[in-house]
Amino acid sequence: MPIYNGCGYSLTMQVIGGKWKICIIDALRNGPLRPSELFKAIPEATERVINHQIRELLMYKVIDRTIYAEQPPRSEYFITELGKTVFPLIDSLDDWGDKNREIYGDI
Amino acid sequence: MPIYNGCGYSLTMQVIGGKWKICIIDALRNGPLRPSELFKAIPEATERVINHQIRELLMYKVIDRTIYAEQPPRSEYFITELGKTVFPLIDSLDDWGDKNREIYGDI
DNA sequence: TCATATACTGATTAATTTATCAGTATCTCC
DNA sequence: GGAGATACTGATAAATTAATCAGTATATGA
Numbered sequence: 001m002p003i004y005n006g007c008g009y010s011l012t013m014q015v016i017g018g019k020w021k022i023c024i025i026d027a028l029r030n031g032p033l034r035p036s037e038l039f040k041a042i043p044e045a046t047e048r049v050i051n052h053q054i055r056e057l058l059m060y061k062v063i064d065r066t067i068y069a070e071q072p073p074r075s076e077y078f079i080t081e082l083g084k085t086v087f088p089l090i091d092s093l094d095d096w097g098d099k100n101r102e103i104y105g106d107i
Numbered sequence: 108m109p110i111y112n113g114c115g116y117s118l119t120m121q122v123i124g125g126k127w128k129i130c131i132i133d134a135l136r137n138g139p140l141r142p143s144e145l146f147k148a149i150p151e152a153t154e155r156v157i158n159h160q161i162r163e164l165l166m167y168k169v170i171d172r173t174i175y176a177e178q179p180p181r182s183e184y185f186i187t188e189l190g191k192t193v194f195p196l197i198d199s200l201d202d203w204g205d206k207n208r209e210i211y212g213d214i
Numbered sequence: 215t216c217a218t219a220t221a222c223t224g225a226t227t228a229a230t231t232t233a234t235c236a237g238t239a240t241c242t243c244c
Numbered sequence: 245g246g247a248g249a250t251a252c253t254g255a256t257a258a259a260t261t262a263a264t265c266a267g268t269a270t271a272t273g274a
Contacts, residue, residue, distance in 0.1 A: 008204030009129055009197060011211070015204075017124075019262065022116055035221060049263060051222065061210060071271050072220040082210065089199055090116060096196055097115030097122075103168060103189065104118070126232070142251060156233060158252065178241050179250040 015060045016086055020045050020053045025083065025090065028063060032078035062086065122167045123193055127152050127160045132190065132197065135170060139185035169193065 016022065020042060027033060027041040038054075039047050054077065057063045062083040068074040123129065127149060134140060134148040145161075146154050161184065164170040169190040175181040 008201035008206075008208070011204035011208060012200045013204075015211075036219090046263065046265095047221095048223080048265085052262080067221095070220095073222095073270075075221070082207065085207075086203065089203055092196055092199060093119045094115035096193065097118035097120075099115075100189065100192075101115070101118060104122075143249090153233065153235095154251095155235085155253080159232085174251095177250095180240075180252095182251070 012089070015062060016089070018053045018056060020050060021057055021062075022090055024050065024053055024057060024077075025062065025079065025086065028077060028079050029087070032066070032076040034074065034076055038077065057083075119196070122169060123196070125160045125163060127157060128164055128169075129197055131157065131160055131164060131184075132169065132186065132193065135184060135186050135190075136194070139173070139183040141181065141183050145184065164190075 023042045064080050066076045130149045171187050173183045
């Protein structure tokens, strides 16, 4: 399986493996959000950084955006059908960490 | 869920998220291996780098080692019971990438 | 007209992660 | 004694990722 480069795992990691991507996906889980709302949802990261991660998630078709022809400009990001298929992955990873946290109490 | 820092996801990623960790875990999947065998199994990475990732996997108790009191020195790395619980995670991530690879044919 | 809000981006620096190179130490075999 | 195998580590360089700062542009309302 993993000759590493080109294996499924490394592709998946390329898609969801950025520092803030999971936060963005999670924030969009119960409905679309405008950029400003996303920034508020993730105050630990700067807007520039979140924008950068958004760009990648768009590129990988995990999220998409609706641009409204309004003024001031308005846009909304939302999870695509493809994006919804990563929910189980994220949940499994999150569960594993929660379940095993006490093992690492000393680290 | 993810306030990011301290969430289960980020802990899991700390544990299995290094560049070569999955290769090491995968190589040990059908039985213990000596360091030199691991190096052979992952020729893309240098020995020093693999050693470094091994150190972390040991620290996180994903793998363990048996040191034989022989000369020349012999040791073997193997997956712990905890380590075996990450197999399903790795498999899911690997499957997701394989299943969706064609979507990214243009990237 | 000036402050504010919207969405977004370029250039640069800082931090983290990987990689390279060279080194330690011990014992066997020729 | 010297070459080779074993396992492992320190110091540093390179590459990758993330963060900071400042900027674009458009339009509203005071």
